[in-house]
Amino acid sequence: MSNEAAIMEAPELQSEPRRIEDATAVQEPAAKRDEPMMMDEEQEGKGHTVGDITAADPVISVRNCNVHYDDTCALKNINLDIGRGEVIALIGPSGCGKSTFLRCLNRMNDTIDSARITGTFNLYGEDIYAAETDVVLLRARVGMVFQKPNPFPKSIYENVAYGPRIHGLATSRAEMDDIVYGSLERAGLLDELKSRMDDRGTSLSGGQQQRLCIARTIAVNPEVILMDEPCSSLDPIATAKIEDLIDELSRNYAIAIITHSMHQAARVSRRTAYFHLGRLIEVDATDKIFTNPGHRLTEDYVTGRFG
Amino acid sequence: MQISTLILLLAAVLIAVFWLGRDKAIRCAGGIGSVRKLHSLPGYYGYYTAIWCGIPGLILIGLWFMAGDVLILQQITSQLPEHLRQLPGPELSLVVNDIKNMAAGQFINPARIGELSDAAEQYTNLQDASRWILAWSMLAVVCLGFGWAWSRLSPGFRARNRVERVMKTGLILASTLAVFTSVGILFSVVIEAFRFFQKVPVADFLFGLNWSPQTAIRPDQVGSSGSFGAIPLLFGTLLISGIAMLVAVPLGLMIAIYLSEYASRKVRSWVKPLVEVLAGIPTVVYGYFAALTVAPLLRNFGESLGWSVASESALGAGLVMGVMIIPFVSSLSDDVIHAVPQSLRDGSYGLGATRSETVKRVVLPAALPGIVSAVLLAVSRAIGETMIVVMAAGLAANLTINPLEAVTTVTVQIVTLLVGDQEFDSTKTLAAFALGLVLFVVTLILNVIALRVVRRYREQYE
């Protein structure tokens, strides 16, 4: 499906949720919550997503995404755009399919035999799952940072140089040095690690390791960065550093970040998507999701009534 | 009373005592409902009582086995007629054997029947008596142990801790037994090797280039002076093991990589056991496979190329040995590769690496220490292998690096040295122990290296 087609199709897909959003906008949020809730319950049955799933300038657009692991359905009919230069946070209770969704976007689910994926996934209008798509190139364009820092048991330099080497991005040692030092610089690691380039990546602290993994990802110059709970094993200081880094990176990359921390979602993202039991319940501006959610499930989650 | 009856009785007593102890503990606590007042579960009090009866009983039986017969025989020999008592050691022990045989009614030495019938009868009587003594003293010991344990049972008594301590001691004993066995083996080898080195200088043995262990049995025989240079044997061992590793390491590694990275779970669950079957085939079978199938093939093939291939060649033995060793490499490496965390693979795939790039650049380097130790273990297996070499590589101690010639190895020579009629302290037989020592040291070093590497590898991922 081409880019234009995706955009053209989008309005009819989200025409109904739009109306609801407008409706809630004119209502007094606190006083009259009940009415839109009622409407949402109806919507829930039909599997529609509340809010605005489109982005103005979509880098990735996903339509009718369904994922099954063997016989269990992990994702049902997900539609979502990720826009250029935006940070979108994916939140939701454990097991709701956030990681599954993210892994669809760079075909990491290909490594899982039991996973079956249907739907349209476009990256700048090109079909990610088309037969002629080169997974190698795709993953270079859509980078991924994992929940647990996973530096390779190699030197720090080699960790960052790994991606560029595979993709042949540097022709000389000097070019490689530029890429490696540049990536570490952008990940805010260069000053800390300048003198330790030959130490093993695994010898770093957890926070440093995670930033090393981010440096490793941006070394191949991706267009989108997917982050699966990048701070879940880090302390607040390391987390703050990574959040700064995300902020910094969002100027150049589209970033999708999964997080279990509402505060983190509120701090780093412009839009937030709420997943629940394999459905995308609501997508909207982060402020709105946290102050005035359009769906009761979202409200329950962000106010901590379950999770 | 027979000893087996005694042991069965003891077992029955122990079971009874267990229930008694358990029962007393429960009663002390005031019934089954209030066992929580006890320090330990009631069963532990039962075990405690049983241990106090059983261990002294078993020690007593052990002592009886070790010392009982010796004491009886001493008694009997001291009462033998004077001329028999004065016999030299070996002959005296023959007499003692006669007595035992007579007592058992198996074989009666006609020459000695008159002198020994008394002794034989006495032997039987004493044995009977000793069994009864054992039985009664067991009863006493068991009662004492039971009384002691019984008197200590009270709700606050820490039975669990004591039972645990006994368990621990038992386990420690088991492991020291294994250690003592290897120390014992080493010790016997070292002593004999030392005797060998008194006859042949160490340097001649370790650096000599000529191996022909034939020594003269009679002084007037020709070609009498054997020469004991171990280099040809070590070289032969090295050559054959080298060929075997050339076969086993690449194939084993490729199998391991296929199994752990490419094969689906179903294929893996079939192929892995099938490969491991190779390790279960008796080496004799490999031996005649090598001698009867592989060697002629090689010779025909060599002849068609105009090479002369000995009918027993290092190549044939090495190839077949390599096949035998494949599962050692593949199974261990597969486990090691499997233990590389999935997150590392994900990281690599996530950066756009292909499967083979991921294997080459991430998985194998991460698993390398484990693979190295798998290979080293396989090497020590290859060095120790005997049967295939005996059957397929020959006995000629050639010093050659040509794999098409016949060679021999350390283990094969040990076998040939010890097979046949030889005095047990001739230089030739003693040489076997020196070779054994060399083998022991080499494999020990390899194993130590392997273990160290494995340990370093473990630290990395924990």
Ligand SMILES: Nc1ncnc2c1ncn2[C@@H]1O[C@H](COP(=O)(O)OP(=O)(O)OP(=O)(O)O)[C@@H](O)[C@H]1O
């Ligand atoms: N490899 C797999 N094989 C089978 N089922 C899977 C697999 N991975 C995930 N699932 C199932 O898919 C569903 C969604 O899992 P997913 O990992 O996407 O959840 P999540 O939202 O990321 O949860 P969390 O916040 O705990 O990471 C779960 O029910 C899970 O059991």
Ligand SMILES: [Mg+2]
């Ligand atoms: Mg997850």
